[in-house]
Amino acid sequence: MAAHHAPTMAVPTDAQLIQAQADLWRHSLCYFTPMALRCAVQLGIPTAIHRLGGTASLSDLVTALSLPPSKTPYLGRIMRLLVTSGVLASHEAGIYSLVPLSYLLVDGVFIDGEASQVAIVLAATSRHYLEAAMGLADWFKKDVAHPLPAPFEDVHGATILEESMALLDPEAHEVIHEAVAAHDHMGIGTILRECHDLFKGLESLTDCCGGDGTTARAIVQAFPHIKIHVLDLPKVIEKAPPSDAVNYVAGDLFHSIPAAQAVMLKDSMATNDKSEIGY
Ligand SMILES: C[S@@+](CC[C@H](N)C(=O)[O-])C[C@H]1O[C@@H](n2cnc3c(N)ncnc32)[C@H](O)[C@@H]1O
Known part of the structure; x- marks a missing residue:
């Protein structure tokens, strides 16, 4: 019974x-x-x-x-x-x-530089992202050895922002890069205007996961006396535009962070487990 x-x-x-x-x-x-x-x-x-x-x-x-x-x-x-x-x-x-x-979705809109966020919409709603999301149940069911592929990698066999993505779909790869750049280029102007006092008295700063240094260069422009290190992964630093205003450091925050009075983490999802951030 x-x-x-x-x-x-x-x-x-x-x-x-x-x-x-x-x-x-x-x-x-x-x-x-x-x-x-x-x-x-x-x-x-x-x-x-x-x-x-x-x-x-x-x-x-x-x-x-x-x-x-x-x-x-x-x-x-x-x-x-x-x-x-x-x-x-x-x-x-x-x-x-x-x-x-x-x-923010108007062509050519300028706020502290190019501000259009169109690429974010196109990347985040692209078929690659949607297919990764639609594969979630299958991803959970698979018992695979570490390192776990992120759902995106599992479905597409490629990793966002990496060469494998460029080989899979060059156009989508470009849009995702534009989306990251659009995201990175916005916000620091507002922070510098609204939180100006945060930077007062600061002599040195490490922008941890600082991307191509856009944020750091904007800070140095507003506060030229601050010595700034920009730490990011080697593949990102290699492509950063040359600048005398900031000190680029290629590395991994889980191994070492350049010493400074303050460390900034802006929009950083750094983790040593790729599956945690969906890459
Ligand atoms: C969303 S971007 C933010 C870039 C920048 N902070 C900004 O707001 O403009 C996140 C950055 O974290 C970097 N990153 C991820 N894991 C990292 C690690 N372990 N060590 C250093 N940088 C890392 C990525 O390469 C990427 O440039």
Whole structure:
């Protein structure tokens, strides 16, 4: 006779069941939000709204983007999703405008240098990333010896930002590099303006995982007396633009960190286990 186990939880109430079903639909379909964002970037919607003076109707956009008029109602659905997800604003029915997020997706936008974050959207919503995510269950089931391949490596046989990715898909490799650069190039201007006092009295600094030194060069420009070491992996330092203002150190933070009064870790996901960061 089968053993009877005590129920692990009480049967949900009708109200809870209705809410649970609604939540299930929401969680199962919420991937449409990044897909709508990708669609907006690929169509050039933020740039079109910007060029139209900051606000646009659906028909303005259909004309500006040279879309078939028959697609107007469908564009309206995408625009509604973009508004509800905070990518665009609509203060008047049928009229759309940019918000700070979509401003970052306008071609050629400059804030402390090139600020467009289009590459991040294109990389993060690329088929390579999505296929890696879709392979998660298979990845969990595989019992393989260390070092564990990250889900991305497991599905594609290539590693993000490495030569293997360039061989697999040169175009996607380029987009991922552009995404990392777009990410790295933004933010330090705001930090220098808003957190200026942080750097006062500092004589030396190590930017740990400092990438190509963009952040360090911006700090030296604002505080020329600070001596800055930029530590990153050899493959990154090799490609860093030459600069007399900073001292590049090729290495691994798990082995040694150049001595300085302060160590900075900005947007760093360094780990000695690649699978932990999804690379
Ligand atoms: C997202 S980037 C951030 C770059 C930079 N901090 C910035 O904000 O512009 C992360 C950096 O960490 C570096 N990194 C990863 N593991 C590292 C390690 N073990 N030692 C040194 N650098 C490492 C990568 O090469 C990459 O350049």
